[in-house]
Amino acid sequence: MDKWNLIIDVENCTNCNMCVLACQDEHVDNDFPNYAAPMPKHGARWIEIMRKERGQAPMIDVAYMPVMCNHCDNAPCIEAAEDGAITKREDGIVIIDPIKSKGQKHLVDSCPYDRIWWNEELEIPQTWIFDAHLLDEGWKQPRASTVCATGSIIAKKISDEEMAKLARDENLEVLEPEKGTKPRVYYKKLYRYDSCFIGGSIYAKKNTIIDCIQDAVVKLKQNTAVIAEIKTDIFGDFKFDKLPEGSGDYQIEITADGFNKKSIDVVLNESVTLKDIQLSK
Ligand code: SF4
Numbered sequence: 001m002d003k004w005n006l007i008i009d010v011e012n013c014t015n016c017n018m019c020v021l022a023c024q025d026e027h028v029d030n031d032f033p034n035y036a037a038p039m040p041k042h043g044a045r046w047i048e049i050m051r052k053e054r055g056q057a058p059m060i061d062v063a064y065m066p067v068m069c070n071h072c073d074n075a076p077c078i079e080a081a082e083d084g085a086i087t088k089r090e091d092g093i094v095i096i097d098p099i100k101s102k103g104q105k106h107l108v109d110s111c112p113y114d115r116i117w118w119n120e121e122l123e124i125p126q127t128w129i130f131d132a133h134l135l136d137e138g139w140k141q142p143r144a145s146t147v148c149a150t151g152s153i154i155a156k157k158i159s160d161e162e163m164a165k166l167a168r169d170e171n172l173e174v175l176e177p178e179k180g181t182k183p184r185v186y187y188k189k190l191y192r193y194d195s196c197f198i199g200g201s202i203y204a205k206k207n208t209i210i211d212c213i214q215d216a217v218v219k220l221k222q223n224t225a226v227i228a229e230i231k232t233d234i235f236g237d238f239k240f241d242k243l244p245e246g247s248g249d250y251q252i253e254i255t256a257d258g259f260n261k262k263s264i265d266v267v268l269n270e271s272v273t274l275k276d277i278q279l280s281k
């Protein structure tokens with residue numbers, strides 16, 4: 001049968017927080033029996049926007065990643081719940097029963113993504129319910145999706161086979177797949193949040209005039225093997241992206257017509273902007 005999935009485009013999210021507000025508007029002071037008790041006005045972020053800044057000036061970028069319950073198919077929270085307090089519906093949505101879960105504070109720690117919030121007043125664990133109460137009324141998308149002006153959040157109700165194909169075709173990823181939880185929330189362009197780049201600007205000096213070097217060949221090497229090669233743009237800029245964080249030692253080798261070859265060693269822990277790389281004759 002068809003099941004719900006969420007696809008989030010990290011590159012398009014502008015951090016406007018409309019999805020966060022829509023979630024609060026839907027749930028603060030509103031009780032949806034069998035789905036979710038009211039959300040506290042302060043402190044709970046069932047949908048939250050994470051921020052990642054990469055590089056250093058002048059080459060710097062910022063990405064925003066909305067996070068929420070992943071509605072995992074292999075959910076540790078379901079395993080940890082007593083009295084069947086957390087269940088997975090046939091359509092893939094995970095629901096924390098607002099009555100059965102009362103007092104089960106340990107469930108907050110059962111989520112490896114920190115997506116369960118403790119409601120101190122009601123003494124229950126809570127999370128984003130994919131707007132299951134609205135979908136059951138015939139809504140085609142959760143509110144987070146309907147308010148997103150950039151189309152960064154899209155829900156899809158399709159078969160697992162169709163979703164697997166979509167994930168392959170569009171290079172969608174889930175958060176921390178090594179945890180084995182099988183999330184139903186997928187991310188597009190996740191590298192903008194969880195990977196590094198090595199970038200820089202290349203120039204030469206003619207007397208007092210600074211010239212950006214266009215079309216310089218820049219090779220990225222690791223253990224003497226060339227793993228990528230690009231040319232600088234009109235501003236003399238280059239950027240190797242999608243490199244794993246903390247992936248160790250790299251060498252940048254630069255060649256340009258009429259200039260001496262230049263090599264730079266880089267230890268990559270987080271994104272690196274190599275400033276002012278001057279070539280000489
Ligand atoms: S509404 Fe869309 S663009 Fe705005 S923060 Fe949420 S996902 Fe990002």
Ligand code: SF4
Pocket residue numbers: 068069070071072075076077078094110111112113114115116127181
């Ligand atoms: S993200 Fe956390 S709360 Fe949501 S289903 Fe997975 S383990 Fe449970």
